[in-house]
Amino acid sequence: MSDVSVAQRRSSDVLLPPGEGGAKRRMRAMSLSRLAIHATLILACALYLVPLVVMLLTSFKTPEDIRTGNLLSWPEAFTLIGWIKAWGVVGSYFWNSVMIVVPAVLISTVMGALNGYVLSMWRFRGSQLFFGLLLFGCFLPFQVILLPASFTLGKLGLANTTTGLVLVHVVYGLAFTTLFFRNFYVSVPEALVRAARLDGAGFFTIFGRILLPMSIPTIMVCLIWQFTQIWNDFLFGVVFASGDTQPITVALNNLVNTSTGIKEYNVDMAAAMIAGLPTLVVYVLAGKYFLRGLTSGAVKG
Amino acid sequence: MASLELRNLNKRYASGAPDTLKDIELKIDSGEFLILVGPSGCGKSTLMNCIAGLEAITGGQILIDGQDVAGTGPKDRDIAMVFQSYALYPTMTVRDNIAFGLKMRKVPQATIDEEVARVARLLQIEHLLERKPAQLSGGQQQRVAMGRALARRPKIYLFDEPLSNLDAKLRVEMRTEIKLMHQRLKTTTVYVTHDQIEAMTLGDKVAVMKDGVIQQFASPRGIYNDPANLFVASFIGSPPMNFVPVRPRRQGAQWLAALDSGQARCELPLELAGDETLDGRELLLGIRPEQIGIAGSHSLPTVLAEVKVTEPTGPDTLAFVELNDTKVCCRLPPEIDPRVGEVLALQFDPARVLLFDAGSGERIALGPARSNGSAKKVSRLHPR
Numbered sequence: 001m002s003d004v005s006v007a008q009r010r011s012s013d014v015l016l017p018p019g020e021g022g023a024k025r026r027m028r029a030m031s032l033s034r035l036a037i038h039a040t041l042i043l044a045c046a047l048y049l050v051p052l053v054v055m056l057l058t059s060f061k062t063p064e065d066i067r068t069g070n071l072l073s074w075p076e077a078f079t080l081i082g083w084i085k086a087w088g089v090v091g092s093y094f095w096n097s098v099m100i101v102v103p104a105v106l107i108s109t110v111m112g113a114l115n116g117y118v119l120s121m122w123r124f125r126g127s128q129l130f131f132g133l134l135l136f137g138c139f140l141p142f143q144v145i146l147l148p149a150s151f152t153l154g155k156l157g158l159a160n161t162t163t164g165l166v167l168v169h170v171v172y173g174l175a176f177t178t179l180f181f182r183n184f185y186v187s188v189p190e191a192l193v194r195a196a197r198l199d200g201a202g203f204f205t206i207f208g209r210i211l212l213p214m215s216i217p218t219i220m221v222c223l224i225w226q227f228t229q230i231w232n233d234f235l236f237g238v239v240f241a242s243g244d245t246q247p248i249t250v251a252l253n254n255l256v257n258t259s260t261g262i263k264e265y266n267v268d269m270a271a272a273m274i275a276g277l278p279t280l281v282v283y284v285l286a287g288k289y290f291l292r293g294l295t296s297g298a299v300k301g
Numbered sequence: 302m303a304s305l306e307l308r309n310l311n312k313r314y315a316s317g318a319p320d321t322l323k324d325i326e327l328k329i330d331s332g333e334f335l336i337l338v339g340p341s342g343c344g345k346s347t348l349m350n351c352i353a354g355l356e357a358i359t360g361g362q363i364l365i366d367g368q369d370v371a372g373t374g375p376k377d378r379d380i381a382m383v384f385q386s387y388a389l390y391p392t393m394t395v396r397d398n399i400a401f402g403l404k405m406r407k408v409p410q411a412t413i414d415e416e417v418a419r420v421a422r423l424l425q426i427e428h429l430l431e432r433k434p435a436q437l438s439g440g441q442q443q444r445v446a447m448g449r450a451l452a453r454r455p456k457i458y459l460f461d462e463p464l465s466n467l468d469a470k471l472r473v474e475m476r477t478e479i480k481l482m483h484q485r486l487k488t489t490t491v492y493v494t495h496d497q498i499e500a501m502t503l504g505d506k507v508a509v510m511k512d513g514v515i516q517q518f519a520s521p522r523g524i525y526n527d528p529a530n531l532f533v534a535s536f537i538g539s540p541p542m543n544f545v546p547v548r549p550r551r552q553g554a555q556w557l558a559a560l561d562s563g564q565a566r567c568e569l570p571l572e573l574a575g576d577e578t579l580d581g582r583e584l585l586l587g588i589r590p591e592q593i594g595i596a597g598s599h600s601l602p603t604v605l606a607e608v609k610v611t612e613p614t615g616p617d618t619l620a621f622v623e624l625n626d627t628k629v630c631c632r633l634p635p636e637i638d639p640r641v642g643e644v645l646a647l648q649f650d651p652a653r654v655l656l657f658d659a660g661s662g663e664r665i666a667l668g669p670a671r672s673n674g675s676a677k678k679v680s681r682l683h684p685r
Contacts, residue, residue, distance in 0.1 A: 196401075197375045198355070200405035200406050214392055
């Protein structure tokens with residue numbers, strides 16, 4: 001008897017609707033913690049944004065305004081003079097960077113995709129060792145390859161040329177792009193390639209018609225990664241290029257580091273913004289692919 | 302449609318490594334359905350890949366319609382394959398998946414459209430043509446994979462465990478459909494499976510493989526009723542064949558094998574081709590569960606045995622008893638529902654049992670008297 005009543009009581013406990021007061025309390029607690037989380041996030045966000053805000057504000061100020069006001073003060077009058085001057089100085093180097101980045105990114109991505117395809121689907125004797133050595137390239141610091149690279153470029157007659165800089169970036173980037181593509185393609189079932197071979201497709205048809213269309217997220221990862229690396233590169237640019245072939249990072253450095261005359265911070269800031277904008281744009285446009293590509297392979301499908 | 306013949310085929314992955322396939326000899330006629338069956342790792346999938354040309358062979362010949370294709374690539378062999386994982390091209394629609402092989406062979410677009418329509422009708426996937434593989438269920442993907450193979454009208458179809466990723470109900474359905482399709486199209490087919498029901502139901506010929514060697518190549522009936530060795534006998538059949546260890550003794554002109562159920566002893570007369578070396582040697586007596594029945598005939602020896610466990614499956618009742626300390630499964634009619642501990646009087650025809658060498662697994666031939674029937678056999682029952 002007593003067993004039954006205990007059971008009944010227990011079940012009634014479970015079935016009892018939660019009191020209204022309890023629900024309200026829970027909601028208030030939740031919104032409080034929500035508020036704390038949001039406040040922290042906004043604070044962190046603001047902290048991170050301060051340098052950008054300072055740069056933007058300064059770039060639109062006149063030199064007098066910069067001297068008299070403080071860093072975070074609103075410009076007395078918005079002026080584009082800084083931007084126009086900055087473009088006049090670094091504009092041609094901006095195009096230099098474009099001329100380096102576009103071919104270097106495209107070539108290293110295409111070759112990385114091909115490498116990854118071969119290393120995962122058409123394994124040859126020693127391909128594992130080959131891949132291992134290639135991975136080594138990911139851990140090589142820039143500085144290590146400066147001397148051998150400049151020696152090679154000199155031998156090839158490519159010293160101080162855009163082509164030479166493209167070559168260095170392609171070679172250096174291949175280790176990364178191959179790694180990205182190879183790691184994606186090993187997660188692709190080999191049966192796909194077998195099926196395509198039986199269907200009569202050859203090496204390049206299988207790559208172009210079947211694997212590449214599947215690799216959009218990985219392609220995006222490679223594009224963003226390589227774009228950021230190469231656009232932001234300073235060391236290779238300063239070593240392997242000179243004068244008219246220098247990329248924008250070097251030009252920006254030259255502009256900011258000139259010690260003659262009055263420092264025009266508005267021009268410096270505008271030039272820095274111009275140098276940084278392309279990577280920002282790429283992240284905004286392709287960022288969702290970046291995350292998706294980095295986690296692809298982690299979860300099937 | 303083509304005949305397929307494998308002559309002395311060998312496959313080794315690296316020199317010095319053990320043979321993956323050893324001296325494979327097979328021949329099927331045009332339109333026949335060949336099953337390659339065996340446990341995982343027996344080399345059946347490798348053999349199929351060799352036939353497809355996806356893996357190079359180290360020796361022997363592969364003849365399609367009498368032409369040795371061992372040196373040609375997969376696309377020149379005119380073979381289509383259905384993969385276990387289906388291997389549908391994920392970025393293409395169902396239509397493009399089916400058409401891909403035709404496009405690669407530069408078939409005119411009008412013919413492609415016709416073929417896709419024909420195949421889609423055949424497999425009832427017309428409403429799925431514009432979908433991507435990810436939007437299909439497992440069964441639908443399976444149909445598309447088959448459609449891709451059917452569209453090309455190749456000389457030979459290869460099926461690599463095509464049903465193993467489906468749930469049980471769908472598997473039975475698709476099995477029947479594959480059989481129907483083969484009856485209609487009559488294309489030479491090689492079908493790899495580890496499922497012995499598929500092997501029995503689908504094939505014209507079955508090759509049972511183990512460790513890269515074909516153990517037996519025969520019709521499904523031949524494999525079931527007349528297995529070449531212990532491995533084939535144990536692999537084919539569900540519930541599997543019972544193997545009771547016995548030591549036959551010679552008594553005059555007759556061989557006798559003692560069966561002890563714990564409750565009773567029985568001397569089973571065996572029609573052994575009289576070889577003295579068998580005297581007292583350990584042999585395995587192979588009896589299929591359905592060959593054991595409730596005693597009803599006076600001409601057959603009867604064994605009394607206590608029921609240890611019963612498993613009513615619906616169409617049958619499986620009763621487990623012990624003979625010579627070995628669990629023996631008896632497949633009884635469903636209306637017989639013995640209690641555990643009940644002693645059953647069981648009978649089986651000694652002329653239909655198989656004998657194997659316990660050590661080597663070799664089949665031991667029964668004597669010439671085998672076809673004479675069992676009328677003269679005497680029950681020798683010694684209740685304890």
